[in-house]
Structure formats: structure tokens, C-alpha cells
Amino acid sequence: MEKDEINIGLVGFGTIGAGVVDIFNKNQALLSLKAGKTVNLAKVADLDITSDRGVKVAPGLLTDDVNEVLENDDIDIVIELIGGYEPAKTFILKALNNKKHVVSANKALIAKHWEELMNVAEENDVRISFEASVGGGIPLLAPLNEGLSANKIESIYGIMNGTANYILTKMSEEGSEFNDVLKEAQDKGYAEADPTFDIEGHDTAQKLIILSKLGFGKYVPQENFHVEGISKITPKDIEFAKNELGYSLKLLGIARKINNDLEIRVHPTFIPQTHLLSSVNDVFNAVYLVGDFVGPVMLYGQGAGRNATASAVVGDCLDIIFNENKRISYGPVDSQVNNVRHVHELDSKYYIRLSAFDKPGVLYEISGILSKHSISIESLNQKGNKGDIQVPIIIITHTAKEGNVNKAIEEINNLSDVRDEIILIRILE
Amino acid sequence: MEKDEINIGLVGFGTIGAGVVDIFNKNQALLSLKAGKTVNLAKVADLDITSDRGVKVAPGLLTDDVNEVLENDDIDIVIELIGGYEPAKTFILKALNNKKHVVSANKALIAKHWEELMNVAEENDVRISFEASVGGGIPLLAPLNEGLSANKIESIYGIMNGTANYILTKMSEEGSEFNDVLKEAQDKGYAEADPTFDIEGHDTAQKLIILSKLGFGKYVPQENFHVEGISKITPKDIEFAKNELGYSLKLLGIARKINNDLEIRVHPTFIPQTHLLSSVNDVFNAVYLVGDFVGPVMLYGQGAGRNATASAVVGDCLDIIFNENKRISYGPVDSQVNNVRHVHELDSKYYIRLSAFDKPGVLYEISGILSKHSISIESLNQKGNKGDIQVPIIIITHTAKEGNVNKAIEEINNLSDVRDEIILIRILE
Numbered sequence: 113m114e115k116d117e118i119n120i121g122l123v124g125f126g127t128i129g130a131g132v133v134d135i136f137n138k139n140q141a142l143l144s145l146k147a148g149k150t151v152n153l154a155k156v157a158d159l160d161i162t163s164d165r166g167v168k169v170a171p172g173l174l175t176d177d178v179n180e181v182l183e184n185d186d187i188d189i190v191i192e193l194i195g196g197y198e199p200a201k202t203f204i205l206k207a208l209n210n211k212k213h214v215v216s217a218n219k220a221l222i223a224k225h226w227e228e229l230m231n232v233a234e235e236n237d238v239r240i241s242f243e244a245s246v247g248g249g250i251p252l253l254a255p256l257n258e259g260l261s262a263n264k265i266e267s268i269y270g271i272m273n274g275t276a277n278y279i280l281t282k283m284s285e286e287g288s289e290f291n292d293v294l295k296e297a298q299d300k301g302y303a304e305a306d307p308t309f310d311i312e313g314h315d316t317a318q319k320l321i322i323l324s325k326l327g328f329g330k331y332v333p334q335e336n337f338h339v340e341g342i343s344k345i346t347p348k349d350i351e352f353a354k355n356e357l358g359y360s361l362k363l364l365g366i367a368r369k370i371n372n373d374l375e376i377r378v379h380p381t382f383i384p385q386t387h388l389l390s391s392v393n394d395v396f397n398a399v400y401l402v403g404d405f406v407g408p409v410m411l412y413g414q415g416a417g418r419n420a421t422a423s424a425v426v427g428d429c430l431d432i433i434f435n436e437n438k439r440i441s442y443g444p445v446d447s448q449v450n451n452v453r454h455v456h457e458l459d460s461k462y463y464i465r466l467s468a469f470d471k472p473g474v475l476y477e478i479s480g481i482l483s484k485h486s487i488s489i490e491s492l493n494q495k496g497n498k499g500d501i502q503v504p505i506i507i508i509t510h511t512a513k514e515g516n517v518n519k520a521i522e523e524i525n526n527l528s529d530v531r532d533e534i535i536l537i538r539i540l541e
Numbered sequence: 542m543e544k545d546e547i548n549i550g551l552v553g554f555g556t557i558g559a560g561v562v563d564i565f566n567k568n569q570a571l572l573s574l575k576a577g578k579t580v581n582l583a584k585v586a587d588l589d590i591t592s593d594r595g596v597k598v599a600p601g602l603l604t605d606d607v608n609e610v611l612e613n614d615d616i617d618i619v620i621e622l623i624g625g626y627e628p629a630k631t632f633i634l635k636a637l638n639n640k641k642h643v644v645s646a647n648k649a650l651i652a653k654h655w656e657e658l659m660n661v662a663e664e665n666d667v668r669i670s671f672e673a674s675v676g677g678g679i680p681l682l683a684p685l686n687e688g689l690s691a692n693k694i695e696s697i698y699g700i701m702n703g704t705a706n707y708i709l710t711k712m713s714e715e716g717s718e719f720n721d722v723l724k725e726a727q728d729k730g731y732a733e734a735d736p737t738f739d740i741e742g743h744d745t746a747q748k749l750i751i752l753s754k755l756g757f758g759k760y761v762p763q764e765n766f767h768v769e770g771i772s773k774i775t776p777k778d779i780e781f782a783k784n785e786l787g788y789s790l791k792l793l794g795i796a797r798k799i800n801n802d803l804e805i806r807v808h809p810t811f812i813p814q815t816h817l818l819s820s821v822n823d824v825f826n827a828v829y830l831v832g833d834f835v836g837p838v839m840l841y842g843q844g845a846g847r848n849a850t851a852s853a854v855v856g857d858c859l860d861i862i863f864n865e866n867k868r869i870s871y872g873p874v875d876s877q878v879n880n881v882r883h884v885h886e887l888d889s890k891y892y893i894r895l896s897a898f899d900k901p902g903v904l905y906e907i908s909g910i911l912s913k914h915s916i917s918i919e920s921l922n923q924k925g926n927k928g929d930i931q932v933p934i935i936i937i938t939h940t941a942k943e944g945n946v947n948k949a950i951e952e953i954n955n956l957s958d959v960r961d962e963i964i965l966i967r968i969l970e
Contacts, residue, residue: 135691135834146690243688249835251680251688258863259672259680261575262564262855388841391820398839405564406678406842406852410827412817413838423835426691434687435864 115188117150118433121181121212123203124193125158125174128217128244130165131422132191137168143426147433157181182206189429192216201225208232208240215428217244217421223318226331241428246319247272247397249420250413254431256326256401263403265327267368269540270399271392272319274415275303275310276342276363280380281393284354284361287347302395312341313363313378320365320378327401328367330374330449338455340379349465349535352506353382356493357463359539360390366540374449375458382463382539456515461490461539464507464521469529470496478505478530481523485516502531508539544617546579547862550610550641552632553622554587554603557646557673559594560851561620566597572855576862586610611635618858621645630654637661637669644857646673646850652747655760670857675748676701676826678849679842683860685755685830692832694756696797698969699828700821701748703844704732704739705771705792709809710822713783713790716776731824741770742792742807749794749807756830757796759803759878767884769808778894778964781935782811785922786892788968789819795969803878804887811892811968885944890919890968893936893950898958899925907934907959910952914945931960937968 122129136143136153143151153173161174181187182203190207192214194200200221207214209232216222222229222242233240243253256265271277275297282293294311297303309315317339325331342363353359359382367376383390388410392398397415402408414420468474475494482489488510496503509517521534551558565572565582572580582602590603610616611632619636621643623629629650636643638661645651651658651671662669672682685694700706704726711722723740726732738744746768754760771792782788788811796805812819817839821827826844831837843849897903904923911918917939925932938946950963 131834138833139691139693142693143691250838251684251840254688255680255684255840258860259683259856260852261859262568262572262852264568264571388817388820391817403852404567405560405848405855407846407849409679409840409842411680411684411838411840414836417836419834420836423689423691423832426834427688430690431687 119154120189121155121187122191128421129193131418133167189213213238213432214240219245219318223321244424248415249423266402269366272316274395313339316365316378324367338377372450373453375453458514462509463537465535467532470503474529485520487512548583549618550584550616551620557850558622560847562596618642642667642861643669648674648747652750673853677844678852695831698795701745703824742768745794745807753796767806801879802882804882887943891938892966894964896961899932903958914949916941
């Protein structure tokens with residue numbers, strides 16, 4: 113930017129907003145030194161300006177009138193940290209239309225209204241940046257967009273939700289049940305009171321939409337792909353796969369190009385323990401990007417939290433100050449993506465767990481159904497104790513078509529000797 | 542850049558140069574689409590323009606006269622890939638003085654002549670970029686400099702040499718001796734005929750100099766810090782630490798701020814197996830960056846090789862096209878680093894292996910010496926078989942001052958019952 117002094121206005125003084133204020137309190141000299149000009153946090157707007165946020169705010173900075181930011185001629189960059197669709201969208205559009213650059217961590221809004229937001233930014237010749245929206249503090253969107261720009265991206269997959277990863281890690285380490293770990297996570301503040309968004313994969317899906325658009329140039333709304341969470345996982349599944357098969361269980365968002373199609377999906381996935389992603393534990397996130405020249409690159413760090421997210425938000429502000437005219441973030445990519453493949457077309461290995469009466473002929477029936485649908489078995493494990501009426505059967509398939517697997521499972525489910533819900537988990541190779 | 546068409550000249554048509562040509566052959570449409578203008582590889586200069594490099598080059602592109610690049614008014618960006626100090630330095634300075642941006646993968650040159658190169662670039666109002674010089678294809682310098690710019694960097698440490706990591710991985714997996722694995726690595730092309738540069742830590746040191754300058758604003762020449770390689774490591778050390786102590790051995794470059802001092806060093810290091818770096822194997826590199834707000838971030842990928850390195854080189858070209866005026870790469874940081882600490886001042890845990898005659902009183906003498914130098918013992922393991930005359934003794938210390946440890950080792954070495962060289966390996970906690 114040409115100006116000698118840059119003024120930033122913050123809208124939303126919640127947890128992450130307090131993190132941004134904290135960065136300015138502690139590192140403003142560093143920011144100004146790097147920018148080569150004074151960088152000020154000039155205004156902080158929130159409806160609630162009386163609660164103690166645990167950080168010092170200079171008198172006169174706080175306002176409960178958002179227009180003191182959005183319509184303030186002195187403000188160059190607006191940080192939006194209120195989250196959700198409205199009034200966040202209205203505020204962002206107003207800022208853009210007032211020729212202010214916007215930095216946002218709002219993945220829901222960006223994933224849903226991508227085109228409109230990018231268009232309005234472009235029409236007004238300003239930037240909208242959102243590094244913090246995916247992977248929290250991890251530098252992820254910039255490397256994907258810029259550092260790896262010599263590559264055709266082949267696949268993007270990773271652990272994008274800290275709450276789900278914390279729960280799966282604890283289930284694996286302690287053998288605890290999902291509901292018990294969820295409660296513990298809620299007590300520790302790692303999970304929301306209503307955890308649906310995180311544990312059912314919606315948060316991962318929104319992040320994957322953004323990564324997919326940047327990596328493959330294809331915008332895919334959430335209703336167009338398979339999103340499945342971790343609430344049905346049992347510690348038995350995790351333990352068996354860990355000890356007997358050498359797999360870790362992770363909730364993955366996966367987008368990859370197959371010929372000219374895009375495969376995009378969110379679901380719990382078994383990963384070989386030799387894969388670096390399987391060592392990413394607790395609330396940490398990590399995303400694997402594979403390019404045709406660079407090969408695999410993994411970016412790891414804290415995917416959420418006050419300080420890490422605020423780091424990405426302020427990093428975006430500096431990037432705008434340095435590169436006001438940069439347009440790469442919205443740039444097209446030579447993706448040649450035609451179709452988005454339905455998950456039925458997925459080719460994968462599968463883990464199938466079912467519960468059956470321990471009677472002669474059950475395995476014969478099950479293997480017959482699998483065979484009929486062209487699903488070949490890599491291993492089958494039946495581990496009952498003497499006298500059990502019902503025994504768990506765990507089947508690992510060779511690579512099969514998901515549509516066929518679903519048909520087979522439906523038929524197996526209808527067998528009179530098979531009880532309870534059949535658990536199906538995809539295996540990443 | 543304002544121009545509608547950007548011409549890039551390549552100096553050095555070796556392995557990585559061929560990778561750059563390959564990227565232009567396969568992905569030029571993508572590069573131009575992302576840049577919003579035509580991006581051409583306009584000239585390729587090398588003394589040898591007759592050897593087959595395995596890639597197609599358009600007629601007229603090749604020249605054996607470097608000045609057809611350096612003095613060509615149509616060339617906007619010069620890629621230097623000849624390596625070494627001269628004539629690379631002369632060529633780069635000429636390009637900069639001719640107002641051409643420069644992209645280089647030449648870590649030796651940049652680490653040694655940092656100040657001169659940056660100054661000449663600045664005087665001529667052009668950029669010099671060198672993402673490929675550290676961590677090959679991994680986006681590393683840009684995230685450190687830009688994405689994490691809201692942070693005071695606290696530490697930078699990682700696996701920066703693929704050859705050394707390949708050797709240590711194989712020694713750990715197969716229990717093989719250093720020299721045998723080195724030979725295998727040479728046969729596979731993972732190690733040079735003269736491997737000194739990689740296995741003795743010099744390559745890691747040069748990369749660490751660059752990271753240190755960017756992260757802490759402090760340029761430290763290699764002669765001012767401790768650099769130690771892996772050639773004295775035995776499979777016994779690796780195996781014992783893996784099975785008995787839960788450590789992996791890695792060659793690490795480490796730079797961290799302690800109060801206002803900078804600690805910088807390269808040496809083999811035991812890392813807890815729970816640390817993600819310990820799962821980085823084979824020729825892969827990974828660097829941990831810790832910032833005061835973002836916490837730990839790890840960036841992982843191929844640290845060398847034709848395609849990965851070429852990816853970073855071409856990525857730098859695009860970054861220059863997008864942000865011709867960006868100056869952040871040379872920006873100062875508010876490091877407040879005063880002194881570079883000598884390794885004698887290091888506080889660390891240590892692994893000490895020695896060989897002693899199995900006689901009464903030996904352990905008494907050793908433990909007395911350690912105690913005298915304020916070194917307390919966390920564990921001591923003496924594992925002889927009955928009848929052995931000489932037995933290995935492995936001592937793990939609590940955190941101690943390296944200067945004291947060195948004095949103790951000297952005294953232990955002088956004991957008449959202690960034989961062979963004493964092995965000292967630092968432990969990262």
C-alpha cells in the first residue's frame with residue numbers, strides 16, 4: 113500500500129478478536145517494522161463493549177457502532193470475526209463496496225457465498241483474504257495458491273477439525289467410548305455444547321470446499337458431496353484396526369482429481385500407521401497437498417484456538433499491505449475438472465464390521481453376497497468367545513466400487529442371522 | 542508486473558534446470574492462466590548444450606552464451622541453477638545490476654554472501670528469491686516470512702538434509718552400519734560420491750543460516766556455530782535409544798531464541814518418538830517453526846530432487862510476477878537478538894555411550910566425575926554379557942550445561958579403564 117500508515121478495523125471482539133488485539137498489543141512494533149510503515153489497530157466494533165476480554169484496549173478504540181469501522185474513511189482493512197452468515201455477510205459486502213480490503217476467518221460464509229464475495233471484491237478492486245478460515249494458524253491457502261503454483265494439484269486431503277481429531281486420539285489412546293470422550297472434550301472446551309458441526313463433518317466439509325476451489329478451480333456446494341462424521345465409531349473399531357491391521361482412524365476431508373473428474377468427500381478413514389497423517393494427534397490439524405511436480409507436501413499446526421487463528425488473520429493483513437494488488441487468491445486454475453464424482457463411484461478398500469449369530473452357513477452367505485457384487489476379501493476376522501450367541505465379524509476388502517459395497521451391505525443387512533447396524537469405514541492406501 | 546508477457550531466462554541446464562524446462566513444457570498454460578499473462582521460458586544457457594537432458598527444448602532456446610540471458614533486454618527474470626560460488630555469484634550480480642529479478646536455489650552462495658546479494662538487489666529495485674534453497678519443494682521461506690509474520694519466532698528446527706535422513710532411517714530400520722547404508726545410498730543416487738557436505742552437516746548449516754536470518758533477523762556465518770554430522774553414529778546407538786528410551790535419531794538444524802540470545806547448532810539429535818519430526822523418514826525433510834502466537838507449525842515435503850526443487854523455483858518466478866514490488870523477503874525483524882550463544886552454554890539432556898573394562902569401581906569413578914560437574918544421571922545402563930572384558934555403558938543425563946558435560950567427558954576419557962571414543966548425542970525434549 114502506498115500510504116505511510118495503515119489503519120485496521122476489527123468487527124467482532126470475541127475470542128479470536130481478543131487474540132488479534134493481543135497480537136497488536138505485543139507485536140505491533142514488529143508488524144510495523146515488517147510492513148515498513150505504521151500498522152494500527154484503529155477501531156474495534158462489537159455489540160458488547162463492556163465484557164472483559166482479558167486484553168487491554170486503548171480508550172476510544174471500542175465502539176458498538178459497526179459503521180464506525182465500515183464507513184470510516186480512515187480504515188483500510190476490515191477484519192470480520194463475528195462468524196455465521198448474517199450480519200457478517202452484509203458487513204463484509206459493505207466493507208468491500210466501501211473499497212476496504214477484508215480479512216475473514218468465516219469459513220461457513222466463504223464456503224457458501226464464494227462467488228458473490230469474490231466478485232464484489234474484484235468489482236471494487238480490493239482483496240478478501242481468509243487464510244484463517246482453513247487450518248487456523250497453519251499457512252495453508254497461501255502455499256497452495258502461491259508456493260505450489262507451478263503444479264497441477266492432484267490431491268488434497270487432511271485432518272481439518274481439531275475437535276474430531278481430539279476425540280479420535282483419546283478413543284485410540286484410552287479405549288474410551290465416543291460419548292465419554294465427547295463429554296470430556298466439552299468439559300475442557302475442546303468441543304462445543306452442540307458439537308454436531310464438528311463431529312458430523314460439516315466443519316471439515318466447509319474447509320474442503322475452500323481448498324477444492326483453490327486447488328482445482330471447482331466450487332462444489334456441500335449438498336453435492338458425501339459428508340459423514342465420527343459419532344458411530346466405537347473404540348473396538350479403532351483398537352482392532354490399530355493392533356491387527358496397522359491403521360489409525362482419522363476424520364479426513366479428501367479432494368482428488370481422477371482423470372478430469374473431481375472426487376470430494378468427508379468421512380472417518382483408516383490410514384496406515386506409516387503415513388505421517390496418522391501421527392497427527394489431539395487438536396492438531398494437518399493437510400497433505402500433492403502436486404504433479406512437488407510431490408507430497410504436508411502442512412501441520414493448530415487448526416483452531418484464539419492465538420493461532422489470530423496469527424493467520426494478522427498475517428493476512430500484512431500480506432494485503434505488501435501486495436495490495438495481488439489477485440492470485442481468486443485466480444482461475446487450469447483444472448480441467450468436468451464432473452464431481454458421486455461417492456458411489458469411489459474405488460476404495462473397506463473395513464466392514466457386522467454382528468452375526470454364530471451359526472453354520474453365515475459366513476458362506478456373507479461371502480457369497482460380496483462375491484456376487486465383485487468385492488474380494490483381503491482378510492476376514494471372526495472373534496467370538498465360546499458360548500457367544502452373537503459374534504463380531506470384521507472384513508477388509510480389496511479395492512472395490514462403493515456402489516457395489518453399499519448394495520452388498522444392504523443384502524447382508526437383510527440376512528436373518530445378521531444383527532445391529534453394519535459399520536463401514538473407508539481405508540486410505 | 543505491468544508487462545503483458547514475461548520472459549524468463551534460465552542459467553544452468555543441469556538436473557534441476559531440466560526440471561524447470563519440464564514444468565514449462567507441461568504446465569505453461571497453467572502458469573500463464575494463474576499469472577494472467579503469458580509466461581515464457583525464453584532462453585536456456587549452459588556451457589553444454591548438446592547433452593540430452595531428457596526434456597524437449599524448442600529450437601533457438603538453447604545458448605552457450607550466458608550473456609544472451611544476462612544482457613538480454615527481453616528477459617525479466619533470471620533463474621540461476623549452476624550452483625557453487627563462482628561463476629554463479631558474478632552472473633547473479635550482473636543480472637541484478639541489469640535490473641532483472643533473480644531466482645536461485647543456491648543455498649551455499651546465499652548463505653555466504655547474503656548481505657551483498659540483498660543489497661545489490663535492493664539498490665537495483667529488483668527481487669532475489671530463493672525458496673528452493675531450503676527444503677527443496679516445501680513452501681517454507683514464504684510461510685516463515687509472510688504467513689507467520691504476526692509472530693515473534695521462538696524456534697526453528699528440523700530435518701533439512703535428505704541424504705542424512707535416508708541414512709539414519711535405513712540404519713534404524715535395518716540395523717545396518719553407517720558405511721554400508723552410505724554405499725547403498727550412493728548406489729541409489731541419494732548420496733553424492735563425496736558425501737561430506739551432506740553427512741557432516743554443512744548443507745544443513747547453510748540452510749539454517751538462511752532460516753535464521755529470516756526468522757530472527759540475525760546473520761550467523763557457519764564458522765560461528767557448532768556443526769556436527771552423523772558419520773560416528775552406530776546402529777547400536779539408534780537401536781538402544783529406539784527400544785529402551787523411545788527416541789528416534791535425526792540430524793537436526795536448530796535455531797532458537799533464549800531471552801535475547803540466539804542458539805544455533807547442527808548435530809544428530811535424539812527426538813521423542815511422540816514428536817512428529819521423529820516420523821519424518823527417508824529422503825523427506827520437515828521444519829518446525831514455533832511462533833509466539835501460532836505455536837508450532839510443521840512444513841514437510843521433498844527437500845531435494847529435480848521436480849520438487851524445480852517446483853519451488855518456478856513458484857518463486859510466479860510470486861515475482863504477482864508481487865514485483867514485494868520487499869518482505871529482505872525485511873528486518875524485531876529480533877532483539879544480541880549474542881550468538883556458544884554451544885558450551887547449551888542446556889540439554891545428553892546420551893553418553895562409553896566402553897569400559899568390567900571392573901569394580903569403574904562406575905563409581907564415572908558417576909563421581911559427573912557429579913563433580915553438576916551433571917545428574919537420569920538412567921544408566923550397563924549391558925555386558927558374562928565374560929566380556931569390555932562392556933558398553935549408556936548414560937542419560939538430566940538437563941546439564943554442555944560445557945560441564947565436555948569437561949566430564951574429557952576426565953572420563955582419561956580413566957585407565959575407559960576405552961574407545963566416547964559418543965555424545967544431544968536429546969531434544
